[in-house]
Every structure is written in structure tokens, then in C-alpha cells.
Amino acid sequence: MPNKKNNPSALNEKAGVSSQETISSNAIRQIKESRKKQPSAKELIDGILKENITALSRAITLIESTNPAHLEKATEVINGCLPHANKSVRIGITGVPGVGKSTFIEAFGKHLTSLGKKVAVLAVDPSSTISHGSILGDKTRMEELVKDKNAFIRPSASGETLGGVARKTRETITLCEACGFDIILIETVGVGQSETAVHSMADFFLLLKIAGAGDELQGIKRGIMEMADAVVINKADGDNIKKAQLAKVEFNRALHLFHPKKSGWIPTVATCSALTHEGIGAVWQTILDYLELVNSNHYFEEKRKEQNLFWMMETINEQLKDNFYNHPEIQKLLTSTKKAVSTDEISPFAAAQLLLKKYFKF
Template identity: 75%
Template sequence: MPVAQKKTHPSALTENDGIEQPEIISASSVAQIQSFRKKIPTADDLVNGILAGDKTALSRAITLVESTSAAHLEKANDVIKACLPHANKSVRIGITGVPGVGKSTFIEVFGTFLTNLGKKVAVLAVDPSSSISHGSILGDKTRMEELVRNENAFIRPSASGESLGGVARKTRESIILCEACGFDTILIETVGVGQSETAVHSMVDFFLLLNLAGAGDELQGIKRGIMEMADAIVINKADGDNIKRARLAKTEYNRALHLFPMKNSGWSPKVTTCSALANEGIEEVWQTISDYFSLTRANGYFDKKRNEQNQYWLLETINEQLKTNFYNHPEIQKLLEENKKAVQNSEISPFAAARHLLDLYQNNTKD
């Protein structure tokens, strides 16, 4: 019988020649990153790297700060403490809007515009996490292809996890690290319109609301509370056949804003239109933000708001630490599931179970 010939076609696992590295990646930078990854940096290593403007050290420090491990807490606190004297030298801008409004495209074009002005821009993009699988796509770096390659820009997507409305648990600390690294303009992108806006508003100097024209009744299509928080409303996608609708929406929003009480800052919110896709109207957006900072720095509101935010985050940090300590307590972990089952079986009320666990925690933490 004839001998069967051996198949010559390549295996599905055959590796083809790779794509050559683009010129923007320097061999020295690659070598520096590889050497840095070989060892676990100390807190001093991270701080020195951050103060020298090293993005790799900044990324690793943010990862450390975001860690929920108790072993990383002390090291993270040391890094933040060392960086704090070098922070507070930036402007912080929160950017929000309904899903599909084009936040990522706007931020990329806006960030590129700012870097062309000589500014160093850090983008803290909060990515939504699944409440079921707890997974997260973290796709902002993929969408911001141009900005991610910009030497004067840094993009950090962070999973929202179980945080309220989609603000990463450690966004506030990440701002401090970015400022210490020399970034003078911090952009914070939220997941979308929702509860997260309250948290973002408490950590930024300027709150920008992106909106769409022709997506429904402009006066009812978004919550009044978010309108009241906004320092400016930008109608995005004002291009092509949508230009007329965008201008009409601008008029409608201007009328609506006049119904709101005067802000404590003395600033009257402005409404502008832009097209991030066509790179039009971006300069006007920045001019509006610049005018706001000129006014609030002159009347003292800028510093007053920063001080109020510091007090707010003091209390928030205490609340978070108490919550963490409670759920990590060995006795609570042991009895929590039992009390959950008892509540489910209507053997005890949720309030009585909570009171029992809190009393137990307090008794076990007394000196």
C-alpha cells in the first residue's frame, strides 16, 4: 500500500513574522521599562520616579494605591504622603455626559489641543465594571489612539468596581500622584450620567457636561441636579446635518440655565457647541474654562472650593476605612454569612442583625 504523505500545510499555531516596532518606541525606553519591572520597587523608588516624571513609576504607584490588599496600604500611604507636597499645582476638570455623546473622542481631541499649548495632560478614565462578573474592558487607551502616544499625555483607565456610580475608589489619590509627576491639567472622565457626578464634582475645579442635540427634549433629557453642577455645557457632534439642531439646543440650554440660582462662584455657566470629530469649537471650550479659572482665582472661590473638598475627602476617607475595617474583621467575616441567612429566612430583621454585628465589632475593637 502506498505510504500516506505527510501534510505540509502549517499548523494553526504557526507564528508569522511580527510587525516591526514603530519608530516612536526607543530602545532605551524599552530597556528602562524592562529593568524597572524586574524588581519590586520600594516606596522611595516610586516617589523618585514620579517626581522625575517617569510614567511607568506613576502607573505602578496608582496600581499600588488602587490595591485592596492590606499589605499594600502602608506602602501606598507612604507614597502619597511623599508626593503630597508636590501636588495641588494643576487644574482639575471633570467631564461627563450621556453614553454615546462622544466623551472619549472629545477628550482625545481636547487633550491633544492642550498638549499643543505646552500643557501636560493626565486623563483618569473610569471604566464601568460588570456587577455580575466584576470584569471591565478598560478600552479608553484603545479609543484614544493619538493621545496615548503623546509624550505630554498620560491615560489611566481604572475599573469602577463597586464604587458609587462609577468613580474609581482611589481617583482622588491618583490625582495627587499625577500632579506630583508634573501633569498640570487633570481630566477625569466619568462612566456616564448618574450618581458618579456628585463624587466627581467634589474633586474637580471645573465640571463640564457634554450633551447631544436631537436626542430628545433638551430640558427634560437630563437631570436638573447635573445641570446645576455643570460649569459649562458643550453640545458635541455639531457637524453635518446636526449643526442646526445643535444651535437650537444651545439656545434652549441657555434659557434653562437662566432659571437656576446664581452659583457661589459668581460664574454664569456657558453653553457652547463643538465637533470633536471635525476638531471644531475646541478652542472656544478651553477659552470658557480659562475664563472660569480667571474669575474664581480672582474672587478667591478657587482656593475656597479646594479647601472644602479636602474636608469632604477627610470624612469620606474615614467612612471608607471604617467600612473596610468592619468587613475585614475576622469575627464579622465569620458571623456575617450566618446573619445573612437568618435575615433571608425571616428569623431576624435586617436592622436587628446589623445592630448585633455592629455591637460585636465595637466590643471586639475596644482597648
């Protein structure tokens, strides 16, 4: 017969506490304890270099944090990973909503892992301008790839960053490279003039299009088409095959209107079906041909150096902005200044100048 004196369940029953409540309280206590014990920067770096995905995920969460207290630790992690980075191929992928980016990335990612590559997908979800929230549902849209042991998918909210690239994507790339990923796929929110953000961190820029959407002739306009190293017309299957071939001709004509690229590369146009995987291998071969060219003429190295300088300046701009808005005195003045602007007591430009002058005096 069991001894009720030493039986926790019996004691809990006597006290009117169910075993389910006991389990729940234990689980909550364990969660709280694990949250209290945060890994050090060194532990995160060591974990990343050992290709530990949990350490990588926690480090990315750290660098995405807007808490100023996390900045020093995040910087230490990035600096510790930097000597082990820069060994991947970074591919930017963009296109209008509905073009099938997630389906294409899954098919492309599976093709790469079948070749023995380790693939990291940095998928940026658009943040609502009203609620500032994001769905972050990329993992649910890439059901097969998320199960692949050689793939890592990290959805991030774009926040207020123009160009559809999460604010800390550049640093996330560094961590993924240090974790041993060969290919980094950067998916952007959509097409826009500020899409230069992803172009400035990718080695190869891929523009996805679909046939019959009425935007074929927009290829003659400068902007996103100028940045593309390849245009891929997706959904070239079933009844769309003929339309895709016609669109391919139109985009080829449009690309010939642009100035030659500094890389010496001539942008290509191809068709594919992410659904049937037709043409996916050809897209990877195009990227390999590009890499062979830019490595032979040293443009790859030159572009990486330019990108590093660009991101140094961007980081300075972001840090100045953060310091301004997090300054306690500025935070006090902002409320009254906003009120004065909304009641037309002062113009927005004069108010901005007033705040900036006060900030630089502190």
C-alpha cells in the same frame, strides 16, 4: 566547529528541550524575579518626581490595591507626593453613554498638548454589577492621544463606587500632579445624582450633551445641570449643526432657572465637534475665563479647601467600611448572618445592628 559541551542549545537538544522552551522558561523566570523585587515607597516617590511614567503607573496600581498590606506603603507614597501636588487644573467631564466623551477627550487633550500642556486622563470604566469586571478600553478609543509623549491615560474600574468615579481617583490626581501634569481630565461613567463625586474633586465641571437625543428639556430639572460650569453640545457637525444650535438655545434657557453659583461664574453653553475639532479651542478658552474669575475672587482656593475636608471624611468612611469587612471575626459571622436573613429568621436591619454591635466590641 562549535563545542557542544559548552553550547546550551546543543545540551538542550540532547535533553529533548527546544530552544523556544528555554527562552520561554527564561522569560518566565525574569518576570517572576521582577515581581519579587517591588520598588520601595521612596523609589516610587523619587521616580514620580522625576516624571517617570512607569513609577507613576506602579504607584497608582499600589493605591488601587484592595490588599490591606499595601495600605501603609500607599499612604507613604501619597504623603511623599503631596507637597509637590495641587499645581494642576482638574476638569471633570461627564455625559450620557454615546455622547462621545472619549472622542471629545482625545480631541481636547490633543489641543492642550499642542499648547505645551502635560495632560493626564483618568478614565473610569463601569464595572459590571454581575461579573464585577471592566473592559478598560479607553486607551483603544484614544489612539492618537495615547501616542502623545505629553499625555498619560489611566483607565480604572469604577468598582462599587457610586457616581462613576474610581475609589482611589482622588489619590491618583495627587500622584499625577506630583509627576508634573498640568491638566487632569477626569472622565466619569455617566450621569446620575451621585455624580457629585467628580464635582467634589474637580475645579471645573463640564457636561457633554448631544442634540436630538430627546433630553434637551431635562435641563430644567435640578441635579447634574446645577453642578455644570459649562454645557458643551458635542457632535455639532454635518446634519446635526442646526439641531445643536437649537439645543444650545434650550440649555441656555434652562440654566437661567438655577440659583447663581457661589463662584460668581455664569455657566455657558457651547457647541463643538470632536470629530472635526471645531469649537474645541473655545472650550479651553471658557475654562481659562472661569479660572481667571475664581482666582481673582479667591473662590478657587476656598473650593480646594472644602474639597480636602470632604475627602478626609470620605476616606474615614471608606476606611471604616474596609476595616469592618476585613475583620476576621466579622467575616466568620457574615456567612451565618446572611443565611439567617435569607431565610427570614432575622430582618436585614436587625442583622446589621447585630454585626455592628459585635464589631465595636472587638
